[in-house]
Amino acid sequence: MTVSEVRYGTGREALIRAVVDVVAEEGLDGLSYRKVAQRAHVNNTLISHHFGSKEAMLEAATVWAVQRTQQRADLTLASAIDRDFAETLTRIVGEEPNLQVFQYSMILASRRSPELRRIAGNLYESYISMVQDVLVRYGYEPERAAARAVFAALDGLVLQQVTVAEREEIVAAITRLGSLIERK
Amino acid sequence: MTVSEVRYGTGREALIRAVVDVVAEEGLDGLSYRKVAQRAHVNNTLISHHFGSKEAMLEAATVWAVQRTQQRADLTLASAIDRDFAETLTRIVGEEPNLQVFQYSMILASRRSPELRRIAGNLYESYISMVQDVLVRYGYEPERAAARAVFAALDGLVLQQVTVAEREEIVAAITRLGSLIERK
DNA sequence: TGTCAAGCTCTGCATCTGCAGAGTTTTTGC
DNA sequence: GCAAAAACTCTGCAGATGCAGAGCTTGACA
Structure with a gap:
């Protein structure tokens, strides 16, 4: 053997x-x-x-990836969506792009799997809560819609980073996002 | 036969x-x-x-999907990111979710295919330009970073709509996004 | 030290896959 | 009307796939 x-x-x-x-x-x-x-x-x-089974293997990998991502998100935890945050987030994504790409794949696959859908839903809700906390520090009321929108922007920008865009473009966009949401 | x-x-x-x-x-x-x-x-x-080949079939389908999406995007063309726009966009996405899901799948697959990457990159750039035009109407300078961020928010929200979220949540988030970017 | 359970490898197989090559049907153009 | 090209179907196949079942190795514990 x-x-x-x-x-x-x-x-x-x-x-x-x-x-x-x-x-x-x-x-x-x-x-x-x-x-x-x-x-x-x-x-x-x-x-x-x-x-x-293959399906169960993918579920186990998803649980692992989610846990790992959340540990790394804790390192990214921001009190502001500024240039520092943008540099940190994009650096962390760039160090382990496969983790993000895998998760986007599983997000899409969640349409066909109740279990994956539950995992993905929980993951997204936890991120939206983190963003909501940041918005509260910006002086916003704790409301879901704004947090969901801002999280979606970050999610969409990370998707661009691992697919069609350059890191500097994403750093600039995240930094600009921060200034867009500043209370004036 | x-x-x-x-x-x-x-x-x-x-x-x-x-x-x-x-x-x-x-x-x-x-x-x-x-x-x-x-x-x-x-x-x-x-x-x-x-x-x-299978690969060529996927490329042809991607080109078709992109063209079809851009025709439908023209129907969605907004002068404002407001509730009307949110209702229209989410309605159109909801009428043909497969088109969006297919495209997200191909966006991810573009990491492995130079041709798909070119198509995806062009598609995203055209959307970012459309959003930039809208931002100009909001009184912003024509700059790429803000447009990329706002487009990413819409992209991220559509991804949520076809995966883990309810349409009303997305309508609310898009509407809120509009108010976040209003010059004050 | 011996036993047992967990971790791991080997062999095998029914089914599926992409696609080649040949043949049939429909359309086009003279 | 006929020939050629395009569209389409049928048959076949080498290779790949998920995973069952049997057997081997390692670690834990009495």
């Missing part, structure tokens, strides 16, 4: 990380047991062992 | 429409020649005949 390249007992997490990378780089259409396993340096049937 | 259910000569467009629907409903991972052909009511090998 071939000895696995990962430490015994760490295969599950290696698979999850591999899922995120493969999906981000090759899309959900490029995802297969063999590709994930190769990336994780384990045997592909370990996927069935740990997750049972 | 089985008689096709679509009028002779219209198979190509039927396939393209079917691609958009299948991708939106089942993801790129759920896309196959047989599924698309079944949806289009033609024989699956007509795909090879018209497009040559």
Whole structure:
């Protein structure tokens, strides 16, 4: 029996990380047991062992990605949407773009999966709450619509960053967003 | 030979429409020649005949979707980001959600395809220009950063509409966005 | 040290996939 | 009306896929 390249007992997490990378780089259409396993340096049937099905594997990877993103969001926590914040957010996104791309893929996939929809809905609500806190510091009443709109702007700009735009363009847009919402 | 259910000569467009629907409903991972052909009511090998490959079929569908979206965007053209605009935009999105979902899928896929990246980049730039025109009417200088940010907010809100949020929430957020950017 | 459960690999298979090549049908243009 | 091109269908196939079932390895615990 071939000895696995990962430490015994760490295969599950290696698979999850591999899922995120493969999906981000090759899309959900490029995802297969063999590709994930190769990336994780384990045997592909370990996927069935740990997750049972492809769908369950994706759900587990989504939960992992969400947790990881929220840890990193805590590092980004802002009291203002200014240039510092823009530089920090785009730097963090740029360090691990696959994490974001994977999540956008799963957001879209949530249309076909009640469980993913629940996870995605909760994730977005938590982000909207964080933005709402920031808006309160800007002097706004705590209201959902404004927070949702501002969060959507950040979400949309991150989507542009990982797809068609340059980081500097996103830094400028986020900074400008901050000045747009300043109470005058 | 089985008689096709679509009028002779219209198979190509039927396939393209079917691609958009299948991708939106089942993801790129759920896309196959047989599924698309079944949806289009033609024989699956007509795909090879018209497009040559799966990738080329997706590019053709993207071009079609972009053109169709831009026609519909012209119907949405706003002089203001207000409640009327919000109702119209969300209504149009709600009438044909698959078109939007397909495009988000292809935006993500553009990371892996120079041609898709070019198409997506152009599409986004044209939208940002439209938003810039609106901002000029609001009394803003013609500058890219603000337009990009406001377009991103609309893009992010449409993404939420087709995934995790209710239409009324999006209407409220777009309306609120309008008031946030009003010069005071 | 031995046992058992969890982690892991190997073998195998039914089904699906993209698409090649040949043949049929419809349209176009002279 | 006929020939050629475009549109379309049928048959077939090599390769890929998810995952079942059996067996091997490692770690935990008594």
